[in-house]
Amino acid sequence: MSDxxxxxxxxxxxxxxxxxxxxxxxxxxxxxxxxxxxFGDAAAYQLLTKIEDTASNSILAAVPLFIFMGxxxxxxxxxxxxxxxxxxxxxxLPGGLGVGxxxxxxxxxxxxxxxxxxxxxxxxxAVPVMLKHHYxxxxxxxxxxxxxxxxxxxxxxxxxxxxxxxxGVSVGSLFSGLLLPGFLMALFxxxxxxxxxxxxxxxxxxxxESEEVALFEKLRITLVALLPTMALIFVVLGTILMGVxxxxxxxACGALGAVVLAMAYRNLTLTVLWQAAxxxxxxxAMILLIVMGGSMFAGVFFAAGGMATVQSLLMGTGLxxxxxxxxxxxxxxxxxxxxxxxxxxxxxxxxxxxxxxALGFDEIWFCVAxxxxxxxxxxxxxxxxxxxxxxxITPPEVTLRHxxxxxxxxxxxxxxxxxxxxxxxxxxxxxxxxxxxxxWK
Numbered sequence: 179m180s181d182x183x184x185x186x187x188x189x190x191x192x193x194x195x196x197x198x199x200x201x202x203x204x205x206x207x208x209x210x211x212x213x214x215x216x217f218g219d220a221a222a223y224q225l226l227t228k229i230e231d232t233a234s235n236s237i238l239a240a241v242p243l244f245i246f247m248g249x250x251x252x253x254x255x256x257x258x259x260x261x262x263x264x265x266x267x268x269x270x271l272p273g274g275l276g277v278g279x280x281x282x283x284x285x286x287x288x289x290x291x292x293x294x295x296x297x298x299x300x301x302x303x304a305v306p307v308m309l310k311h312h313y314x315x316x317x318x319x320x321x322x323x324x325x326x327x328x329x330x331x332x333x334x335x336x337x338x339x340x341x342x343x344x345x346g347v348s349v350g351s352l353f354s355g356l357l358l359p360g361f362l363m364a365l366f367x368x369x370x371x372x373x374x375x376x377x378x379x380x381x382x383x384x385x386x387e388s389e390e391v392a393l394f395e396k397l398r399i400t401l402v403a404l405l406p407t408m409a410l411i412f413v414v415l416g417t418i419l420m421g422v423x424x425x426x427x428x429x430a431c432g433a434l435g436a437v438v439l440a441m442a443y444r445n446l447t448l449t450v451l452w453q454a455a456x457x458x459x460x461x462x463a464m465i466l467l468i469v470m471g472g473s474m475f476a477g478v479f480f481a482a483g484g485m486a487t488v489q490s491l492l493m494g495t496g497l498x499x500x501x502x503x504x505x506x507x508x509x510x511x512x513x514x515x516x517x518x519x520x521x522x523x524x525x526x527x528x529x530x531x532x533x534x535x536a537l538g539f540d541e542i543w544f545c546v547a548x549x550x551x552x553x554x555x556x557x558x559x560x561x562x563x564x565x566x567x568x569x570x571i572t573p574p575e576v577t578l579r580h581x582x583x584x585x586x587x588x589x590x591x592x593x594x595x596x597x598x599x600x601x602x603x604x605x606x607x608x609x610x611x612x613x614x615x616x617x618w619k
Contacts, residue, residue, distance in 0.1 A: 184484030187212050187475070191525070201521045202464075205471035213478040221478070228477045232470040236426055237343050242462035243429035244334055247289065247414070247436040249454035252299050254440035256407065257286060261303045263403035266396045273375030273382040275311060276321040277368055279304040283325025284364045287332040288411045289432070297326020297564060301571045314381035315576050317374060320584030323557055323564040324367050324591075330519060330553040332360035333415055334432075337549065339425060340469055341523045344476075345531050347541050349425045350418050351610040352549075355542045357419075358605050359550060359595055366591040374587075406442065410435045419613060465520055472524025480528070489533055499537040503544070506530045507551045514555025518563065522552060546606035547599050554592040557585045 187208055194204035213221030232238065251257050261282045268278040283300050301322045308318045330337055333353035342349035375382035414432035417423035423431065440446040479485065492502050506526070513522045527548070534544045557564050559582045568581060599605050 183216065184212070184479050184482035185487060187479055187482075187484065188525075191475070195517070201517060202467040202471040205468075205475040205521075205524075209471070209474040209478045212482065216478070216482045224477060224481060225474050228473040229470055232466070232473050235343055236424070237339060237349060238466065238469060240334075240339050240426040240429035241336055241465055242458050243426070243433045244336055244339065245461050246454055246458040247429065247432040248286075249457040250433070250436040250440055250450070251286070251289060253450045253453045253457075254436075254443065254445040256436075256439055256443060256445070257282075257299045258303055259403045259443070260285065260407055261300070263400045265307075266399060269385040271372060271375075272379070272384070273317075273371040274385060275304065275308050275313060276317060276371040276375070276382060279308075279321050279325045280328075280364055280367045280371065283328045284332060284361070285407060285411070287329040287360075288334070288415060289407060289436075297322065297329070297567045298571060300325050301568055305572055305576075309573070309575075311385065312383055315580040316584035317371070317381050318584065319565075319568060319572075319576060319581040320586070320588050321367075321371060323562070323568055323581070323585050324588035326567065327553050327556050327564055327588075328360065328364060330549060330556060331356055331363055333357065334418070334425065334429070335549075336465065337519050337523060337552065340465070340520055341527060341545060341549070342425075344472070344523060344527045345541065345545055347545055350421060351542050352545055353415065353425075354419050354609040354613055355546045355606045356549060357609055359546060359599050362598070362605070363550075363553075363592060363595045366594065367588060370587055370591060406439050410439060421613070468518075468520050469524060472521065472528075476524065476528035485529060485532055488529055489536065492533060493536075499539070502533065502537060503539060506533065507547065510548060510551050511555045511558075514552055515558070515562075519552050519556065522555075540603060540607060542610055543599070543603045543606045547596060550592065550596045550599060554589060554596065557589050557592065559585065 190212070191204055191208045194208060195201060199207070210221070210225060213225060217224065261278065264278045264281050264285075265275070268274040268281065271277050279300055282304070283297075286299060304322060304325075305318065308321075329335060333356055335356070338352045338356065339349060341347075342352055371382070410432060413435050414428045417431070418425055418428045437446065437451075440450060492505075495502075497505070510522055510526050510530075513526060517525070530544075530548075531541070534541065556562060559565065562585065565578070565581045565585065568576075569578065
């Protein structure tokens with residue numbers, strides 16, 4: 179049977195998704211149909227092997243642990259306490275509430291790793307306060323969407339935990355490679371908000387002096403709220419970057435640390451634990467089922483000769499390596515409109531990585547650029563997931579028009595970061611090289 183048959187797997191997958199089937203089941207069904215067409219009864223063994231590979235992957239065990247950590251921080255009120263502490267120090271700045279939301283997004287992304295959870299928590303905390311102080315609804319919308327999107331670009335990102343094993347790249351190296359671009363992106367967001375608030379104060383009114391808190395009280399609240407959270411971030415992220423712990427071990431420590439923090443703040447109840455456990459189970463089951471479906475889909479595609487066919491087609495176009503790379507990133511950007519981030523990783527990365535290696539590009543650098551593209555797609559209308567998350571937690575007075583207009587400057591900031599990563603690979607490669615690239619897979 180022709181190798182070109184494998185290429186029909188992608189149109190078939192899109193047809194199932196457009197018809198309304200869940201992405202995980204769509205990938206499983208397409209893999210099963212094409213596997214039987216290509217290999218007959220032997221396809222059953224191949225598909226079962228992929229299920230076993232997914233179930234036995236130790237790195238993926240970090241997924242539910244990171245999710246549980248973020249859920250405990252959210253449900254126990256630790257995130258709310260942290261936002262309050264940040265808010266105290268940023269109120270005097272131009273656009274102080276927006277600045278606080280971005281800083282909160284950076285810190286919560288570094289302690290959660292779940293994009294939707296980050297945006298939901300920040301939105302529920304910041305939107306009412308920003309509306310109360312008459313922030314421009316476009317600036318409000320863009321700020322909340324951008325702060326939530328940092329969960330993709332700042333470790334420990336669940337997307338990275340999934341991408342590493344699929345790409346055959348060290349998760350620790352990806353985490354360290356993402357740090358500089360992720361923080362640079364957050365910095366650009368902050369500069370934009372401060373600049374707009376300074377040039378157009380009516381878009382981001384400052385908090386009145388009467389609402390200020392005494393310095394001693396500020397320091398006390400900050401020490402109580404910020405230091406334990408920073409310690410938790412170090413336990414999770416620091417141990418991975420230094421090569422002391424695997425992502426799974428660090429995630430386990432983080433999950434335990436979140437429980438200890440909730441206990442220390444006297445917010446740990448059976449209800450909090452139950453709600454966190456249920457949320458963890460729901461999100462983990464969804465993600466890991468998608469991972470399993472993607473593994474089965476990629477396995478059949480490779481075995482059917484699809485990868486060799488795609489590689490020969492791209493190499494036969496006569497395009498320069500940079501143009502082929504740009505084409506892959508463009509496809510990922512478009513796919514991000516339709517699919518969730520994990521699905522884009524599982525569909526595109528298995529196909530793209532052999533091509534990237536054959537073209538001689540650095541794997542870490544490409545994966546960092548790929549993640550920045552995914553984050554940009556996450557914000558880009560008309561099908562931006564970030565906007566639909568925000569729509570679910572904002573009052574009707576904040577319209578989709580406000581949201582679409584508000585995210586544009588933040589998209590431009592992300593594109594600048596992408597251009598810098600592509601033009602200066604050291605942004606993504608310096609830290610992994612300096613830290614000798616932790617070898618955890």
